Amino acid sequence: MASVCRLSFAIVYCLSAWSYTVESFLAPQFSNLKPLGVSTLAASSTAEVISNAASSLENSLAAVQKDICKTLKVTVAPSSVNRLGLVATEKIRKGEVFLAMPYDVRYELSADLARNVVFKDVLSEDYNSWTGDAGLIALLILNEVCLAADTGLGTKEPIRQNSLQAFMSAWVAALPGPEDINHPLLWSEEDQEILQSSSTNRIYRVLDDIEEDVTWLKTNVFEKDGNRFPVSIPWNGEEIPCFSLTGFKWAMALAQSRSFFVDNAVRLLPLMDFCNHADEGTEEARAGFMGTFGTTKGAELVAGQSYEVGEEVFICYGPKSAADYLLEHAFCPEQSWKTAVSELFFEVDPKDRFYDDKLDILEFETYDASPMDPVQSFDVVSAPGRDGEPDPFMVQFVRLCKLGATDAFLLESIFRKEVWGFMELPVSETNERDVVDAIMEACQLALDDFSKCAEGGPEICSKLRESESQALIRTRDFLRRDREALDLKEYYQQRRLKDLGLDSEWSPEDDMSPDLGFGQSRAPGGADYDW
Incomplete structure (x- = not known):
């Protein structure tokens, strides 16, 4: 983590390599002028423009600081690892809150704001997008672009005072085009195809979700009001995509890379989103109470180490796999490579004769867990000190998926409230073999897909393939060893007989044993059967 003196930002930037976050264009001094047009960004990436953009955001922030921040010990400035970051304006101690922003619909972008305020008249309460909360925040970002362009387009919600709208417009101007x-x-498309074959966390799934949402929105929302939902926006004489497939992809990239999950919700807080990531000596964004009496709820950024005035302050974006970091934040920090993670999907077969019974169990009888879908994804992990043992929850789910034949009696109504718990332990040797084979097959299919990947493409894709292959191979090899020892496991039948005290041979002398309770005829665990 580099320290950056505010007087030397321009020099540092010129010497810095392009980094891994996604803030990649800036605006000049914002007063009555429009923000910098997207088409001119590449040509305007100079130290002077970066300095002007920092001043623009800092000036607009000064006008609303007391309104949107309860604690502010940083300012927006050129970054040592990215074009913009947050820099300490005073000495910050480890563990100290350096930025605290209350939740406020006037500037916080969230799914609730989209549903209940900005788009409440066009999105029904039961609208359930494929892209989830990030998709709703993406729509809000596009609306903010319309408002910042000051062309009369877009939805003029939420209602803001001029100084706050000026700050939001300066924020929009600093977003990458x-x-x-x-x-x-x-x-x-070529690079996306290579990425698709380089990770089990498939980018095509995300792209399909985006296209599904845009198709629905275009038919039911966008095309019904072109002034409110323009396909493109004029920006300093150029056109940038807005409420279209390209525009929505852009906004989704921004929403995923700049949002935080705080207080059980995905939120994008302008200003807070400029804080860059570092692996060491950092903390994640957190919820907190703030204000004079400590009763106002909001999000806080806490220093994971001490900072001097002028040093850039960093946070952690959370424990995620390399693939998750790439698909969300467009970079993979070094820490994400230390644990190899790959993703496997399993599904209750719709052709299973017991499909309805299994769905009923997943929906109503998973105890304290929330209802489960018939399709689930699980991580397989390879890390120092781990032997490749698969996630117990994954094994539990696959046991239910493979339950059948002579084990199907467990799906009877008398066991309905217990069967999910039964799946925590081996059911039968046949079922356990099917489970092991299913997971091994999923690992091998993923490895085969990696081997078919075309050469070339972004370098990070080959590194991702190598990392995920390690996790898949480690898990597959563990299960191969496990398969050879299936006869050594204790299954449901043995456990049940032991519980009932029926797992030993009977003799008249057993009835005289002082170890037996009233009504017992045999002591549990006394048999020497070779199951």
């Missing part, structure tokens, strides 16, 4: 953001959602 569609042509300038190196996010996988906006990669070329």
Whole structure:
């Protein structure tokens, strides 16, 4: 983590290599002028423009600081690892809150704001997008672009005072444009195809979700009001995509890379989103109470180490796999490579004769867990000190998926409230073999897909394949060893007989044993059967 003196930002930037976050264009001094147009960004990436953009955001922030911040010990400035970051304006101690922002619909972008305020008249309460909360925040970002362009387009919600709208417009001007953001959602089709074959966390699933949502929104929302939902926006004489497939992909990239999950919700807080990531000596964004009496709820950024005035302050974006970091933030920090993670999907077969019974169990009888879908994804992990043992929850789910034949009696109504718990332990040797084979097959299929990947493409894709292959191989090899020892496991039948005290041979002398309770005829665990 580099320290950056505010007087030397321009020099540092010129010497810095392009980094891994996605803030890649800036605006000049914002007063009555429009923000910098997207089409001119690449040509305007100079130290002077960066300095002007920092001043623009800092000036607009000064006018609303007391309104949107309860604690502010940083300012927006050129970054040592990215074009913009947050820099300490006073000495910050380890563990100290350096930025605290209350939740406020006037500037916080969230799914609730989209549903209940900005788009409440066009999105029904039961609207359930494929892209989830990030998709709703993406729509809000596009609306903010319309408002910042000051062309009379877009939805003029939420209601803001002029100074706050000026700050939001300066924030919009500092966002990377569609042509300038190196996010996988906006990669070329060729590079996306290579990424698709380089990770089990498939980018095509995300792209399909985006296209599904845009198709629905275009028919039911966008095309019904072109002034409110323009396909493109004029920006300093150029056109940038807005409420269209390209525009939505761009906004999704911004929403995923700049949002935080705080207080059980995905939120994008302008200003807070400029804080860059570092692996060491950092903390994640957290919820907190703030204000004079400590009763106002909001989000806080806490220093994981001490900072001097002028040093850039960093946070952690959370424990995620390398693939998750790439698909969300468009970079993979070094820490994410230390644990190899791959993703496997399993599904209750719709052709299973007991499909309805299994769905009923997943929906109503998973105890304290929330209802489960018939399709589930699980991580397989390879890390120092781990032997490749698969996630017990994954094994439990696959046991239910494979339950059948002579084990199907466990699906009877008398066991309905207990069967999910039964799946925590081996059911039968046949079922356990099917489970092991299913997981091994999923690992091998993923490895085969990796081997078919075309050469070339972004270098990070080959590194991702190598990392995930390690996790898949480690898990597959563990299960191969496990398969050879299936006869050594204790299954449901043995456990049940032992519980009932029926797992030993009977003799008249057993009835005289002082170890037996009233009504017992045999002591549990006394048999020497070779199951």
